[in-house]
Amino acid sequence: MKYVVTPEGKKLVTLIPGDGIGPEIVESACRLIEAVGAPIEWEVRRAGASVFREGIASGVPDDTIESIKRTRVVLKGPLETPIGYGEKSANVTLRKLFETFANVRPVRELPSVPTPYRGRNIDLVVVRENIEDLYAAIEYRETAGVTTAHKLISYKGSEKIIRFAFELARAEGRRKVTCATKSNILKLTEGWFQHIFEDIAREYPDIESNHLIIDNCAHQLVKAPEQFDVIVTTNLNGDIISDLASGLVGGLGFAPSGNYGHEVAIFEPVHGTAPKYAGKNVINPTAMILTAVMMLRYLDEFEAAETIEQALIVTLEEGKALTRDVVGDERAVSTTAFTDAIIANLGRRSATWTSRPYRPIRIPEQRPEFDPVRPAQRRTVGIDVIVEASEPPDAIGATLEGLIGDLPLRLHLISSRGLQVYPEADTRIDYVDHWRCRFLATESEVTIPTVLTLVERISTRYRWGHVQLLYEMDGQPGFTKAQGED
Ligand code: NAP
Numbered sequence: 494m495k496y497v498v499t500p501e502g503k504k505l506v507t508l509i510p511g512d513g514i515g516p517e518i519v520e521s522a523c524r525l526i527e528a529v530g531a532p533i534e535w536e537v538r539r540a541g542a543s544v545f546r547e548g549i550a551s552g553v554p555d556d557t558i559e560s561i562k563r564t565r566v567v568l569k570g571p572l573e574t575p576i577g578y579g580e581k582s583a584n585v586t587l588r589k590l591f592e593t594f595a596n597v598r599p600v601r602e603l604p605s606v607p608t609p610y611r612g613r614n615i616d617l618v619v620v621r622e623n624i625e626d627l628y629a630a631i632e633y634r635e636t637a638g639v640t641t642a643h644k645l646i647s648y649k650g651s652e653k654i655i656r657f658a659f660e661l662a663r664a665e666g667r668r669k670v671t672c673a674t675k676s677n678i679l680k681l682t683e684g685w686f687q688h689i690f691e692d693i694a695r696e697y698p699d700i701e702s703n704h705l706i707i708d709n710c711a712h713q714l715v716k717a718p719e720q721f722d723v724i725v726t727t728n729l730n731g732d733i734i735s736d737l738a739s740g741l742v743g744g745l746g747f748a749p750s751g752n753y754g755h756e757v758a759i760f761e762p763v764h765g766t767a768p769k770y771a772g773k774n775v776i777n778p779t780a781m782i783l784t785a786v787m788m789l790r791y792l793d794e795f796e797a798a799e800t801i802e803q804a805l806i807v808t809l810e811e812g813k814a815l816t817r818d819v820v821g822d823e824r825a826v827s828t829t830a831f832t833d834a835i836i837a838n839l840g841r842r843s844a845t846w847t848s849r850p851y852r853p854i855r856i857p858e859q860r861p862e863f864d865p866v867r868p869a870q871r872r873t874v875g876i877d878v879i880v881e882a883s884e885p886p887d888a889i890g891a892t893l894e895g896l897i898g899d900l901p902l903r904l905h906l907i908s909s910r911g912l913q914v915y916p917e918a919d920t921r922i923d924y925v926d927h928w929r930c931r932f933l934a935t936e937s938e939v940t941i942p943t944v945l946t947l948v949e950r951i952s953t954r955y956r957w958g959h960v961q962l963l964y965e966m967d968g969q970p971g972f973t974k975a976q977g978e979d
Contacts, residue, residue, distance in 0.1 A: 495791065497563065501534075503534035507566065509537075511540070512766045512768075513768045515569075515572070517771075517774060518781035518782075518828070519570040521778035523785075526785060528836045529801055536564055538557040540553045540554070540572055540587065541573055542575075545575050550581065551586045552581065552582070552586055553583050566757070567759040567761075570766075570781065571762065571764060571766045584761075588624075588759065592754045593754035594657075595751075598735040598749075598763065601615060603742060603806070605819060606747060607743070608741065610742070616849075617738065619738050626645065629645040636926045638925050648864075648865055652693065653859075658723050662697075666850040668701055669703070669721075670697075670725055671710070673706070673710035673725070676706070707730045735763075745780065746776075748764065749781075750787075751788070751791065755859045758791055760787055777828070778816075782835070783805070804841060808838050868966035871967075872964065872965045875931060876932050876944050876947065877963060878951060879927060880928045880930050880955045881956040881958060882928060886909065886915040897950075901935045901936040902932040902943065903935055904931075904932055905933040905978075908975035908976075909924055912977060932947065
């Protein structure tokens, strides 16, 4: 079961009120859940600023972690991220600790919310992979003048998020899933994500599927957002386009989100702690209320979710009680008064706004094996060595050719920031101190003693920051080429 039911029939949820405006908006959501009579039992726990102040570096105390492990469902307000080096974000700690691999951001036009897209019927969901990509990277200062980060895309992680997107489409009665990647440039990482998407799409013939390059996806979102239904994408792309999509329907005050994993689901509004409004009873709780509605659906409380959603929509449509971000200071009511108005509207339905036909979502099974893709053949065909040097590429090339000596290798090329500079250099290139030197085998395969001897010889002349074996798997190169490389 994805959640825990007490002997009294209540569904257990860990509640983290959070920092800044968090407690006010969480109170608003909890009052609505109570008023609608949903059978929820809260375990109130702490995370964020007060915990950091106690010296707990993760921002999440043990009893909060223990509660989440038990309840498996979290409703949380925003948490303050300490500014400065060395401190982690409590949000990131929670997401990583419980491997909530799917970040879901529904984006739907709401009544009375002023936006340039009014009347366009925007109703889409961004499904963002939440663990991998550049967020899984360890960053390095590889040479004196260059920093790097490795982008990590796994078959397993991609398969999981893509299946989740199709399952979400089915659960919400949606017709189309669009995959958005940068596969035209990042052929092995983003390109793999696209290929896995195309394979899995065949298993969902009831759902239409297509692929867009991420930059065109951003352009299309601004130009014709109504064409989208579900967008599935890698972590960094998703970070950017989900914020862009929220902006189309009114921005942060209206953007809910859910983070789904195999063990735990964490529901939180997209916005932060808005510290300047903390304790003033003026903030808009809509994003938090819609977040609580997502949680209720996850807990199979579909009726309670729809009743709250409809009461919120009726309140927005009537426009009699709205917060300052929607109607300005003069006409605004407080957070509490806005919540009271929604409570008074519980049971009413909008004449124009229909809730989607939600059903329970099936979270894709976890695969037990480490490596769901196993090449039948693998060969080490070469080696890339990152060399630090402040010489022109011709000089580095000549030195490296000399260092190869009797080894069964040839210096295939040197590239600088992705562009080939040796054996043929483009003189317009602005060089830095970071040179990727690619050596290819002159025999069938490069052996480890050859690699070690080469690196040892290079060390006599240059610092090196990184060594990467070049694999060929099932006849396909496991590496991309530099611009200008044959
Ligand atoms: P923020 O708290 O989201 O606030 C930025 C601005 O967005 C506010 O000043 C306000 O705009 C508007 N806003 C946000 N929530 C609103 C709401 N419910 N109703 C109406 N307007 C709302 O972003 P921030 O100032 O960059 O971040 C503050 C802290 O929150 C930081 O410590 C950050 O790390 C943290 N944070 C936490 C989370 C999370 O817990 N998931 C997410 C993001 C940020 P106006 O000034 O125009 O009125």
